[in-house]
Amino acid sequence: MDVFLQLTVSGLSTGMVYALAAAGFVVIYKASDVINFTQGDLLLLGTYLIFFAVSQTGLPWSLGVLVTVLLAVAVALAIERLVLRPLIGEPIISMIMVTIGLSSVLRGLVNAIWGPAPRAFESFLPSGDIVIGPAVLSTGRLLSIPIALAVLAALALFFRHTRDGIAMRAIADDQQAALSMGISISRVFGVAWALAAASAAIGGIMLGNIVGVSPNVASIGLRVFPVVILGGLDSIRGAVIGGAIIGLLEVYTGGYVGHGLSLVVPYVVLILVLMVRPYGLFGKEIIERV
Amino acid sequence: MSLECGVFHTRYESDMGLRRWPAERIRLAVFAVFVLVFPFVAGPYWLDLANQVAIATVGAIGLNILVGYTGQISLGQGAFMAIGAYSAGLLTLNLGLPWGVSIALACVFTSVAGTFFGLPSLRLKGLYLAIATLAAQEIVEWAMTHWTAVTGGTEAIVLPAPSLFGVRLNTTFNFYWFGVAMAAGTALFAANLFRTRMGRAFVAVRDQDIAASVIGVNLFRTKLLAFATSSFFVGLAGAMIAYYRTIITWERFTLDTSIVYLAMIIVGGLGSIRGSFFGAALITLLPALITNAGRALQETAPMVAGLLPYAQQAVFGIVIILFLIFEPKGLSKLWGNVKDYFHVWPFAYRRG
Numbered sequence: 325m326d327v328f329l330q331l332t333v334s335g336l337s338t339g340m341v342y343a344l345a346a347a348g349f350v351v352i353y354k355a356s357d358v359i360n361f362t363q364g365d366l367l368l369l370g371t372y373l374i375f376f377a378v379s380q381t382g383l384p385w386s387l388g389v390l391v392t393v394l395l396a397v398a399v400a401l402a403i404e405r406l407v408l409r410p411l412i413g414e415p416i417i418s419m420i421m422v423t424i425g426l427s428s429v430l431r432g433l434v435n436a437i438w439g440p441a442p443r444a445f446e447s448f449l450p451s452g453d454i455v456i457g458p459a460v461l462s463t464g465r466l467l468s469i470p471i472a473l474a475v476l477a478a479l480a481l482f483f484r485h486t487r488d489g490i491a492m493r494a495i496a497d498d499q500q501a502a503l504s505m506g507i508s509i510s511r512v513f514g515v516a517w518a519l520a521a522a523s524a525a526i527g528g529i530m531l532g533n534i535v536g537v538s539p540n541v542a543s544i545g546l547r548v549f550p551v552v553i554l555g556g557l558d559s560i561r562g563a564v565i566g567g568a569i570i571g572l573l574e575v576y577t578g579g580y581v582g583h584g585l586s587l588v589v590p591y592v593v594l595i596l597v598l599m600v601r602p603y604g605l606f607g608k609e610i611i612e613r614v
Numbered sequence: 615m616s617l618e619c620g621v622f623h624t625r626y627e628s629d630m631g632l633r634r635w636p637a638e639r640i641r642l643a644v645f646a647v648f649v650l651v652f653p654f655v656a657g658p659y660w661l662d663l664a665n666q667v668a669i670a671t672v673g674a675i676g677l678n679i680l681v682g683y684t685g686q687i688s689l690g691q692g693a694f695m696a697i698g699a700y701s702a703g704l705l706t707l708n709l710g711l712p713w714g715v716s717i718a719l720a721c722v723f724t725s726v727a728g729t730f731f732g733l734p735s736l737r738l739k740g741l742y743l744a745i746a747t748l749a750a751q752e753i754v755e756w757a758m759t760h761w762t763a764v765t766g767g768t769e770a771i772v773l774p775a776p777s778l779f780g781v782r783l784n785t786t787f788n789f790y791w792f793g794v795a796m797a798a799g800t801a802l803f804a805a806n807l808f809r810t811r812m813g814r815a816f817v818a819v820r821d822q823d824i825a826a827s828v829i830g831v832n833l834f835r836t837k838l839l840a841f842a843t844s845s846f847f848v849g850l851a852g853a854m855i856a857y858y859r860t861i862i863t864w865e866r867f868t869l870d871t872s873i874v875y876l877a878m879i880i881v882g883g884l885g886s887i888r889g890s891f892f893g894a895a896l897i898t899l900l901p902a903l904i905t906n907a908g909r910a911l912q913e914t915a916p917m918v919a920g921l922l923p924y925a926q927q928a929v930f931g932i933v934i935i936l937f938l939i940f941e942p943k944g945l946s947k948l949w950g951n952v953k954d955y956f957h958v959w960p961f962a963y964r965r966g
Contacts, residue, residue, distance in 0.1 A: 359741050410939045416740045417687050418938050421880050424873055425934030432928030436921045546752070546869070549745050588756040591749040598738060598746050 339571020348520030364545015370528020556607025668793030676847030685820030698852025728845020883946030
């Protein structure tokens, strides 16, 4: 039972990082139909920026978080303006390849600036353990769950209540109609990238705290795909629940089954979902002849 | 198909030939002479690179048949190459088959595997298919590293050196001829494939699948055939790597491999045979060029030289991005522009 509790907390906290990255993916996909392979590298950027701001520059952590998010947003806006905008309307393969190219550039830059070795990072989430019955749970991991949920809830509220959020939903629904109502597509795309980067940066900050700062963080980027396919490509709620399910599945198979199966379980789930319910748990059901 | 001023085809054969004009034949002859002379002039370093280009050309043409001509996006190139390499190696090691038979069987086997992984394409399109092949890639990668009984896990598999009539084949010089023959054969097959009913059906599926099915193209059959044909050559490329290196490790067949091959056909030109070759050459030579630049800088600017491994990664990405933004049709289109410019040079009129 104690093992179960520990695994659950660890799975949920990893799952919430997945959810933050996946939410960014969903926002960009919804607004601009771009399949973003750079989510993992935005996470990576987040961990290294918080390392830069707090450990290298010596800012207090609150200011460090702010600086990290702002820098990540700036990078994302530059990416959107310089790389994505000239490609609006190009076929899917171009979109996929351009974000793969971007991911390679970002990874190369991060490695060139900070080097490939893992860095020591003093976690600023409380580091002690909480003992519940027989189980010993890490406070940092436990705390990261509500933090991520709060960020994701803020994102959902943004979609429901702000002008930009509603504009984004309008564009996702029907681009031409939205254009003719005077919605600026380029502004909405910019906002989408900024939100995705902010969400991924917060995920990156959490990862830096609970796992550490190293280039391996970027490999999480691929886990975004099982999460969004399971949750539904255009649903934030789907990203949260998908993230939690994939995170839990990974640690349970890792903890109870072993054999490195935890690496492959998300992708098996992905294939199964694609076969049975391609639009995911909460995605919009699109009927299409193939 | 455009017509050339002053060239009159008087026989059907010459009208239907792959190379219809004297200029084309001369260019091909010049290239052929270059290919034949190259190994006698070049050192082992450049020969090794040339062999890598030849293997990459086979793989890139294979991928282009699927992605560029049929429009089915695949991120599973690495997995298919792995299936080709491992089956070629294991057939020889476990059943004692001669290497040529193993390679041929490996191609067929990869083709079957490709068809199996192509099955989702009947229900999934575009993005979803890309993600499904991504999952296939991860699953095959996991099998390579964890199915120890068959693949040896993370340990490398060592193969006996292939030999032909008593001549060792896997030296850089000898393999060059094998590699060139395979690449040329693949290119010839692909060039002719898209002049047949089947090849045209592939292109029709890419351009507008519903219209294709209306004019009588069986989507089910065509997509699976595209997967089968494509993976045949991808498997060949994998098997060639296995016998060139005589060592098989899983690191050669990761998702990064899939991405590198996609980059080749994007940079070279989607739906173009010569583009596959250009892209394979550029993407294979790019890291070598950067490494050489690094060696040159080692003396004068050691600081910069230390950053080069990462610069390599960044430059790879930048090349993809620049091509997508400024020349989405790739090197093949650039080469076409050059040809058009010199077409009636030095006169002003240009075809276009």
